[in-house]
Amino acid sequence: MISKSLLPLEAASPAYICPYDQACSYLEAAAKELKLDQGLLEILSHPRKVVTVSIPVKLDNGEVRVLPGHRVQHSDVLGPYKGGIRYHPAVTLREVSALAMLMTWKCALLGIPYGGAKGGVPIDPKRYSVGELERITRRYTSELIKDIGPAIDIPAPDMGTSAREMAWMMDTYSVNVGHAVPGVVTGKPLAIGGSRGREMATGRGVMIIVREALTDRGQSLVGVRVVIQGFGNVGCAAAELLYQAGAKIIAVSTGAGGIFAQNGLDIPALKAYAAENHKSIVGFPGAIAISNADLLTLSCDVLIPAALENQITQENVHQIQAQIVAEAANGPVTLEANQLLEARGVTVLPDILANAGGVVVSYLEWVQGLSYLFWDEERVNREMEHLMVQAYHQVIQQSKTRQVNLRLAAYTLGVGRVAQALTVRGLYP
Numbered sequence: 361m362i363s364k365s366l367l368p369l370e371a372a373s374p375a376y377i378c379p380y381d382q383a384c385s386y387l388e389a390a391a392k393e394l395k396l397d398q399g400l401l402e403i404l405s406h407p408r409k410v411v412t413v414s415i416p417v418k419l420d421n422g423e424v425r426v427l428p429g430h431r432v433q434h435s436d437v438l439g440p441y442k443g444g445i446r447y448h449p450a451v452t453l454r455e456v457s458a459l460a461m462l463m464t465w466k467c468a469l470l471g472i473p474y475g476g477a478k479g480g481v482p483i484d485p486k487r488y489s490v491g492e493l494e495r496i497t498r499r500y501t502s503e504l505i506k507d508i509g510p511a512i513d514i515p516a517p518d519m520g521t522s523a524r525e526m527a528w529m530m531d532t533y534s535v536n537v538g539h540a541v542p543g544v545v546t547g548k549p550l551a552i553g554g555s556r557g558r559e560m561a562t563g564r565g566v567m568i569i570v571r572e573a574l575t576d577r578g579q580s581l582v583g584v585r586v587v588i589q590g591f592g593n594v595g596c597a598a599a600e601l602l603y604q605a606g607a608k609i610i611a612v613s614t615g616a617g618g619i620f621a622q623n624g625l626d627i628p629a630l631k632a633y634a635a636e637n638h639k640s641i642v643g644f645p646g647a648i649a650i651s652n653a654d655l656l657t658l659s660c661d662v663l664i665p666a667a668l669e670n671q672i673t674q675e676n677v678h679q680i681q682a683q684i685v686a687e688a689a690n691g692p693v694t695l696e697a698n699q700l701l702e703a704r705g706v707t708v709l710p711d712i713l714a715n716a717g718g719v720v721v722s723y724l725e726w727v728q729g730l731s732y733l734f735w736d737e738e739r740v741n742r743e744m745e746h747l748m749v750q751a752y753h754q755v756i757q758q759s760k761t762r763q764v765n766l767r768l769a770a771y772t773l774g775v776g777r778v779a780q781a782l783t784v785r786g787l788y789p
Contacts, residue, residue, distance in 0.1 A: 380461075382695055383458040383691075387771070396779055410430075411433075412453065413428070415496055417495050427482070430480055430481075431508075432477060434461045437475060439475055440514055441476065442476065442514050442723075444519075445479045445516070448483075456479060459478040460476045460477050462691070463476030466719060467719060468773070468774040468777040470719070472719065472720065497532075505533065508533065510541060515529060515546075516547045519592075526545040530542065543729040563600070563601055564601055565748050566598040566688045566715060568748045570686050573686075577683075582605070584606075584607045585610050586664065588612045589664065590612075590688070590689065591613065591634065594715065656679075656680065662685075663685045664688050665687060672692060674694070674700070685701060686714045687711035690715070709766060710771075713770050721744050758772060
């Protein structure tokens with residue numbers, strides 16, 4: 361049993377599924393399959409460093425508010441810490457700790473020389489002006505200045521943040537050290553050392569993994585009926601690329617609700633509509649309004665949860681009608697729901713594989729920034745696809761060899777590689 365005493369408990373409703381507890385459950389399952397030593401399991405289950413800072417910020421109305429900011433660094437056994445910065449009201453220390461742990465296994469699974477980290481500030485960015493967000497981001501970066509860097513910890517965008525925030529972080533760090541440091545963050549604008557292909561990377565990775573899974577079933581993307589929960593950066597990119605490949609996107613949603621079209625949605629037209637309506641898709645011509653809950657239960661070939669965690673649970677898992685569930689979000693399917701889906705023959709493509717395209721291209725951006733040699737988008741996409749396809753086939757082979765589901769196969773590969781590196785490096789002192 362893993363000890364979780366290093367992190368404070370947080371009040372929650374009885375139905376709440378703690379992401380950190382769930383992440384530890386996945387780790388325990390992988391450790392049991394790998395027959396890991398208990399001491400090694402204890403090391404892997406705890407983040408190496410947990411940083412919480414105060415962020416004083418002056419609002420536009422002159423009021424001063426102090427916000428908490430977190431950064432959790434789980435493991436750097438394989439390389440510098442890597443992980444996003446999230447601005448969302450639901451950010452908690454245990455949530456970012458779980459996501460940092462998942463990032464460790466994700467990087468190891470993809471063969472990327474990174475460890476896992478995650479950070480966040482519990483705010484709704486829509487409630488703050490651009491000036492306020494800049495002041496929050498710069499102060500947050502200043503408070504973490506000794507804990508980040510191109511050889512230490514490389515942040516990236518996540519929910520509620522974008523290339524804009526990464527530009528502010530890079531500039532703040534660079535000003536403090538006295539010279540430009542493009543490698544301190546990834547997901548930056550192209551003008552200051554960002555990588556081509558980064559914006560579409562996570563969605564492209566989802567498309568690639570779905571394509572490979574369909575190929576194993578003797579199918580192609582052409583005509584496949586797809587439902588996507590979430591039409592943000594990841595969901596929108598996945599929808600666009602799947603649409604271009606011939607798939608039929610029959611439903612998508614945002615936090616405000618979803619839309620459904622039996623014969624498929626015109627994704628380019630939907631993107632234009634969302635751009636003109638403050639990212640809202642409600643009211644799109646020719647589509648029927650549908651709730652997020654009902655969207656998940658639509659009859660389809662592929663369901664892509666690309667929003668928040670804990671969307672498919674014991675409460676609604678029996679209503680899921682998809683043949684493939686691709687986790688574009690982090691942890692959208694609970695452990696119990698995953699087991700029930702697998703028992704019914706539904707293929708669940710786990711998050712640490714399906715949504716890894718973003719961290720892969722972040723790694724490629726970091727490599728380009730360190731070398732000051734930048735690639736065209738074709739090369740970036742080619743390098744990313746190679747790593748994604750390679751990881752997919754390794755997971756499939758591991759699943760067959762160990763006779764376990766794809767999630768456990770992915771975790772045994774990721775956890776196993778970190779455990780092996782830790783064993784080889786040993787403990788200091």
